[in-house]
Amino acid sequence: MSDMQWTVLCTTAEVLPGERHVAWLGDTPVLVVNHDGDFYALEDRCSHEDFELSPGPYDADAGTIECVLHGARFDVRTGEPLCPPAYSAVQTFPVMVQDGLIYVSDPR
Numbered sequence: 001m002s003d004m005q006w007t008v009l010c011t012t013a014e015v016l017p018g019e020r021h022v023a024w025l026g027d028t029p030v031l032v033v034n035h036d037g038d039f040y041a042l043e044d045r046c047s048h049e050d051f052e053l054s055p056g057p058y059d060a061d062a063g064t065i066e067c068v069l070h071g072a073r074f075d076v077r078t079g080e081p082l083c084p085p086a087y088s089a090v091q092t093f094p095v096m097v098q099d100g101l102i103y104v105s106d107p108r
């Protein structure tokens with residue numbers, strides 16, 4: 001492991017390909033997505049308004065998730081918004097997988 005601080009969020013078995021899982025990093029809800037076998041973690045909160053992203057449809061081909069409230073879409077790999085009404089990125093977290101566990105680091 002590097003000298004970054006890593007926290008276990010969940011197991012890889014909880015996030016099979018094309019699936020997602022929400023876990024807590026302190027008081028922050030984190031959405032973990034398995035996109036094509038790679039794991040990505042982003043804050044489970046739309047950057048448009050304070051609303052969860054996790055209930056929204058996930059497009060496994062595009063690697064995007066759509067906010068159900070007003071329809072903004074985000075790239076789960078980068079957190080970048082792909083269409084209005086969101087214009088700023090969702091917070092993402094570095095991910096490390098080891099021995100079937102998914103760790104994230106908090107860059108904030």
Ligand code: FES
Nearest residue numbers: 046048049067070
């Ligand atoms: S709260 Fe997500 S698009 Fe408005």
